[in-house]
Amino acid sequence: MGRTHRQTAASNGTSPGAVGNVLARAKAAGLTTWEQVTQLDDEALQRALYGTSVVEPGVAPVEPDCAWIHRERHRPHVTLELLHLEYLRQHPNGLRYTAFCNRYPAWLARRGLVMRQVHVAGEKMFVDYAGKKPTLVDSASGAVTEVELFVAVLGASSYTYAEATRSQRGPDWIGSHCRACAFFGGVPRAVVCDELKSGVTRACRYEPQVQRTYEEMASHYGTTVLPARPKHPRDKAKVAVQVVKRWIFARIHNEVFHSLAALNVRIADAARRHQQPCDETLRREPEGALREAREASARAPVRQAYERSHRTARASAWAQAARLARAGLFCRHTGHVFRRRSQVPHL
Incomplete structure (x- = not known):
């Protein structure tokens, strides 16, 4: 028609490359004049240019396998254009290139990619304090005192140790670690802790500073302290804290305790019941633990x-x-x- 590729592209809202691609296909199909193009209907023109038939009305094109696209994209020199051509070989009436490319990022956004952590047995022990705090009731005055709930869990087996302490201060923090290692019967290669003041004096993403006494305790036990990164909840013992909340704290939230010893006896009993096989004998409350808790409560003063x-x-x-x-x-x-x-x- 006497127009350049750029002028034709500007009038149709496409790129000059797209116009050149269509003209090359038309020349290869033998369509050199406008009269030849006008003699063909839309379906015949589609077959002449692209070698495929148009999609029948009411028939949706086959959706691409985004999982397959994601796997193939990890190979070197594989692009979305190559994957689209392979997709069209299997489904000639499939999606065009733009729609094909839009499906993949939409699938990635829905997927919510996260890194899966693989824990080796005996490698890491995750420690933290639960946000929900147990309470002690003074037998004389009736005053209610909140105490802290310390949680330690092994990464590979999720074997959990929990105890109540008076505070989150250094002596309680160090003592809880010692009792946790005694409970597990060994020391892990690393202890992963949250960046609380008892364990980390200076929080930093790259070089956190561990509290001196805490570092000396780790050196004495032959292990190391790995503070969790800020704003990375998957580094922390959140799963263990949820277990303690649902399976341990939920069992005792309606009970009243007058001493820390009685509370720890009940926490240990609930943790043991949760981590052992659930047979009929374990569903019953062990009378020895309850008797010990009652005696400890009587000896509260x-x-x-x-x-x-x-x-x-x-x-x-x-x-x-x-x-x-x-x-x-x-x-x-x-x-x-x-x-x-x-x-x-x-x-």
């Missing part, structure tokens, strides 16, 4: 006095260890106390 004296003795022991360390007579790694300065080895 004596137990509270003992805990206060134990905390005082522990604080004085920490102060004495700090004085010996400053004097160079105490080794933090081995816990050995030297009576004279001449006994201290020179490293």
